[in-house]
Amino acid sequence: MYLTMKTILLTCLVLLVSISNAQCPTAESIVKGKTKTKDAYGVNSQSRAGSIKSGETYEMSFIAQEGMDYRLSSKLANAAGGTIEFEIYELIVEKKMVDGKETYKRTKHVLATSAQAGSDPIEFTTDKTRKVFVAVTLSGGDLKKPQCVGILVEDKKSTKLGF
Amino acid sequence: MRKSLYLFTGLLLLLSSCGGTDTKNDIVLDEKEESNLNQDALVNFNIPSPSEQFALIAKMDVVKNTSIMHDPEMADRYTTSSQKALNFGVYTADVAYLTSFNETNKYLTYFGKLEKLGNDIGVAQVFGKQLGELAKKWDGNADSLFRLSDETYNKTFQRLIEIEKGDELSLMLVGGWFESMHLMIGSSKGYGKSPKLEKAIADQKLVAENLLEFLVSYKDNAEIENYSKEISSILKIYNEMDCSSSETKVENANGKLNFTGGEECNMTEKCFNDLKKRVEAVRTKIIANN
Numbered sequence: 239m240y241l242t243m244k245t246i247l248l249t250c251l252v253l254l255v256s257i258s259n260a261q262c263p264t265a266e267s268i269v270k271g272k273t274k275t276k277d278a279y280g281v282n283s284q285s286r287a288g289s290i291k292s293g294e295t296y297e298m299s300f301i302a303q304e305g306m307d308y309r310l311s312s313k314l315a316n317a318a319g320g321t322i323e324f325e326i327y328e329l330i331v332e333k334k335m336v337d338g339k340e341t342y343k344r345t346k347h348v349l350a351t352s353a354q355a356g357s358d359p360i361e362f363t364t365d366k367t368r369k370v371f372v373a374v375t376l377s378g379g380d381l382k383k384p385q386c387v388g389i390l391v392e393d394k395k396s397t398k399l400g401f
Numbered sequence: 402m403r404k405s406l407y408l409f410t411g412l413l414l415l416l417s418s419c420g421g422t423d424t425k426n427d428i429v430l431d432e433k434e435e436s437n438l439n440q441d442a443l444v445n446f447n448i449p450s451p452s453e454q455f456a457l458i459a460k461m462d463v464v465k466n467t468s469i470m471h472d473p474e475m476a477d478r479y480t481t482s483s484q485k486a487l488n489f490g491v492y493t494a495d496v497a498y499l500t501s502f503n504e505t506n507k508y509l510t511y512f513g514k515l516e517k518l519g520n521d522i523g524v525a526q527v528f529g530k531q532l533g534e535l536a537k538k539w540d541g542n543a544d545s546l547f548r549l550s551d552e553t554y555n556k557t558f559q560r561l562i563e564i565e566k567g568d569e570l571s572l573m574l575v576g577g578w579f580e581s582m583h584l585m586i587g588s589s590k591g592y593g594k595s596p597k598l599e600k601a602i603a604d605q606k607l608v609a610e611n612l613l614e615f616l617v618s619y620k621d622n623a624e625i626e627n628y629s630k631e632i633s634s635i636l637k638i639y640n641e642m643d644c645s646s647s648e649t650k651v652e653n654a655n656g657k658l659n660f661t662g663g664e665e666c667n668m669t670e671k672c673f674n675d676l677k678k679r680v681e682a683v684r685t686k687i688i689a690n691n
Contacts, residue, residue: 264559280548283555284447298445299614301607304600305457307657328649328663349651350658362658366665367604369611371444395456 262287262315268388269313279309279392289384292320295375296387304367306393311359312352312374315386320379322387325351326360327371363396446614448574450558451497451581452551454608458501461597463588465502470495471580471688473507476514478690482522483624486569487687489518490576493554498584500547508546512536512553519557522569527556571619575628576687578612581605582680592673599668602676606639606666631683638679641672 262268265285284300302308312324330345349370350360374387459465471491479485496511516528532553539545554577561570585602589595613632619625644666652659 261563280551281555283450283453283551283558286445286447288445296445297443298447299611300447301449301611302660303449303453303457304604330646330649330663347649349649349660358656360658361656362660364660366661366663367601367607368660368663369607393453 262289262386262388265388265390268315268386269311269390278394279307280394282308282391282393285389285391287315287386287388289386290374290376291384292376292379292381295373296389297371297373298389299369299371300391302362302364302368302370303393304364305396307361307363307396309359309361309392310372311390311392312372313388313390314376315388318379319383319385320376322374322376323352324372324374324389326362327373328368329371359390444614446611448578448608448611448615450551450554451494451577452500452547452554454581454605455494455497455501455584458498458585458588458598458601459503461601462590462595463598464590465504466584466587467499467502467504467507469584469587470498470511473510473514475688475690476518479518480690482569483572484690485518485521486572487576489515489522489557490573490578491580491688492518493550493557493573494577494580494584496550497547497554497581500543500550503543505541505543505546509536509540515553522561522573523564523566524557524560527553527560567619568622568625571616571622571625572628574612574615575625575632578608579680579684579687582676583684586673586677586680589673592668592670599673602673603639603642603666603668606636606642609636609639628683631679635676635679635683638672638675639666641669641675642666643669 265287266281268287282300284298286298288296288298290296310326312322314320314322325348327346327348330347332343332345334341334343350362352360372389374389376385376387379385471488473492476488476492479488492511492515496508496515499505499508499511512533516533519525519528532549535549536546539549557573558570561567561573582602582605585598585605589598589602592599609632613629613636616625616629616632620629644664646664647662649663650661652661
């Protein structure tokens, strides 16, 4: 009986720890915190949060649609957990012939970086619907402790719809 | 939440099928040229919600066609968790379509079915008293209902991640995407008569690619594996489009970046008709209750 109770309690403890480690708050709550500033931008459903350790990179891909303006920001849930840098890029697939064989080359083309934007969010618009990648790299902080990072994508209809 | 590894090899093989004369044996990835890519990166692939996909549809050269939406009464007939998750996605797209055309009279009926299926797949928490009351309060206010639909979708997505129901989430996305495609194609005035809509349908190729990547982590579920194959077959059809590519340029206009250039694809009549046929076949399977 005692052993069964102990096993159940231990299992619950392990489950609680694994659940708390596995999940991060939403990207919106990480990036915006409790501030509720209202403007024309709304939260895009493709915003994501995930956990990374120092030296690691968290990457996500989202679809940026023609006719929409986007605002992208990234923050750590724990500001003292290290420093993050992020870049927005797209992958270009080129086809070429090498020794009679069709060869595909993927090239990463960086469109913008947080270094250019400073602490400000990156605002962009696109002339056509495109697949965009965001890579967030964490440096400094505790090397072993994972940190939650949020990538907030906001959108609004462009003034010029283009339609 | 599981993430997908880069699986572009699969997509490249799909690309290679374009033209019909290539063989898979001739295709190789130029690894040396790919040194600037983080090969071990885990990427979280995302797709826009149906509301985001329909945000601009009413401004396009389309016909509003609510008669092709799924029958709300069918929601009570689904018995399995998979059917419920798939059709939750279907009704999410229907609700987004309704509000994008300011058609609010059927909103509460569809929202009620979303709530029913949502409760069944374990996201009852999303539909607290508040959401139901808001839906009633805003009945007739298309903009508010549009935001409410998007919020419902986002909260459901987040909740399914929290309770680790990745299979249900995947099926919800599949159902939502096929219904969105069905509604877009069904809103066309006919090939060549709705060029703006055709462009939007062509853009769905990118959404299909990201959806396929999202599903990779859940392929141990036979049903998800099956729908992954269906999406792959649709991507093959997309390869019938006429595509051209130019260098992507970034311009800074008063702090806002403007991305121009890149790949541009135009719909062809064959591709349009093949897509229509394939999407309808898969959608019929999704909404069936057997």
